[in-house]
Amino acid sequence: MIVGLYLTSHLCCCVEIPVGKQVDFDIITVGAGKAGVQVNIHTPSGKTIFANIEETIDGYAAKFTPLETGPHTVDVSFAGQPVKGSPFSTTAIPDPSKAKPLPKADPSKVKAYGPGLEGGTTDKPAEFTIDTREAGQGGLGLTLEGPIEAKIECQDNGDGTCSVRYYPTEPGEYTINITFADKPIKSSPFKAKIVSSKNIDVSGIKCHGQGIEPGNHMHEE
Template sequence: MLNCVYVDSPTDFVVDSRAIAKKDDGKVTCTITNPSGTKTENLITPQADGTYRISYTPFEEGRHTIDILYDGLPIPGSPFVVNVRRGCDPKKCRAFGPGLQKGIVEKANAFTVETKGAGTGGLGLSIEGPSEAKMTCKDNRDGSCSVEYIPTEPGEYDVSIRFADQHIPGSPFKVPVDKHVDASLVKAYGPGLEPSQCRTGSPLTFKVDASKSGKAPLDVKIRSERGALPQHPVIKDNGDGTYDVTYTPPPEGSTVKANIIWDGKEIPNRLGTFLDI
């Protein structure tokens, strides 16, 4: 009837009454008696297919007697005997939180591990990646623990979570780690931002260096007192955290302004953004 029932581990089984002629007052009842003689609460849930699902969580080790009645009469095989033992089931553990989705360099990245209902076993945590990452774990005294880790280099990290020396579902977790996104760390420089280099009709290029910030969208708006330029600037991603931006200046006598936006914020570290042509 039931296999591998553990102390403090939620479990369930199904009672199939579909072969019995339906009665308006027919119902399933269940009594679970523990080794000490006390009772364990259970939840009976009627299913759409005419069966009943009975759920309970044993809290004592040893022989449990399960009496199942339909319309006041024992069903065939009742009472059933189930031996509950202390054990472990890593599949009943789970881990979740933002620190398992992505991480930030030099920041405390957090996630939670729940072991409630998994039985008895030790919890093992490790992280491997481009750098050593300091990890701390706090027992919440409710079957869960809060974990934080601080990586020092960007890249992909493997976060391994084991219960009783076995990986829990999803472990090892592949976590991309990047630098903190900060527009104040982005700089722009080059001929395209120097008034002395600006000539009508001659394409100009300047560089945006975002290598010290985490990845984010780059937007560049170049306009004169007459409005936006007819052609949008061309942005080339160099793949190393830097970008080359090329644009064609407006007619002579114009004043050009470059707005360089990183992650929705205008960068403060730029040179020569007001160009007189």
């Protein structure tokens, strides 16, 4: 029976290790006697790699470098017998230090265009588009101020653009504020002039006289 043999390591199923970076753990064999240690690592592709083993005061130090992403199993044996807890499980992930940094938010590169930014007609939707594809990562903000509160609809197109539609019901000037990463984009706020769709009111016009009223006929000479 082997006594006093245990590991100090980060090898467990809930711990992630970086691909391409050396990881190490200690195998403490105090009180277990003298024998050889073997460490085999099984990769997601089915390959087996071996750890480098170095003797220490308390036992051994094992080192290996994962080269594949995904779950790995680590078999540790002493004197030909698996140690307690073996095989150990861990998951290799891409090295976070080598991840490409996200581009910094740049509100000046947000584009907004469309007729709704300049004007429109009451009781008809005014439309425009916001394009954030070249602006990096950031939150988009939109507010609309006018003579009366207008309904706004925003549709994320899934490609870095957003289609906006608002419904003015009163004529006047509407102010459209667009922000990105909490800062105004270029040309914001926009001023849209909304005119009435009822520029001509025919309800008060009356017609009367010969030719249009019943009983009135023009006499031929």
